[in-house]
Amino acid sequence: MAGPVVDAVRFVDVAGVDEVVEGEGKIVFVGARRLALFRDGEDVHCIENRCPHAGGFLGLGRVEGCQVRCPRHDWAFDFTTGDCLSDPRYDVRRYPVRVEGGRVLVGVAE
Numbered sequence: 001m002a003g004p005v006v007d008a009v010r011f012v013d014v015a016g017v018d019e020v021v022e023g024e025g026k027i028v029f030v031g032a033r034r035l036a037l038f039r040d041g042e043d044v045h046c047i048e049n050r051c052p053h054a055g056g057f058l059g060l061g062r063v064e065g066c067q068v069r070c071p072r073h074d075w076a077f078d079f080t081t082g083d084c085l086s087d088p089r090y091d092v093r094r095y096p097v098r099v100e101g102g103r104v105l106v107g108v109a110e
């Protein structure tokens with residue numbers, strides 16, 4: 001019997017871990033994707049940069065704890081889960097992150 005289909009994930013080096021500063025986002029590119037990194041202590045999180053409401057850049061948003069507020073209309077997102085705290089219909093995609101050798105690697109589908 002066939003197992004479940006799993007999308008292959010490729011981890012891509014996007015930044016030095018020291019470039020991701022607590023309290024602010026960092027926008028990075030993986031091919032045509034624009035992603036936003038956030039720091040929470042030793043952990044780094046990655047979500048889609050584009051706000052699903054009207055395209056604001058979440059990587060430029062104001063950070064409060066583990067939340068980022070969209071710079072366009074102030075909606076709040078939890079960057080550790082991708083949850084939109086202002087309207088649950090607008091959650092953003094979250095990407096897996098590895099920190100290895102001082103570098104941040106983000107997992108994207110092949």
Ligand code: FES
Pocket residue numbers: 051052053054055056070071072073074075
């Ligand atoms: S574009 Fe982000 S809240 Fe409107």
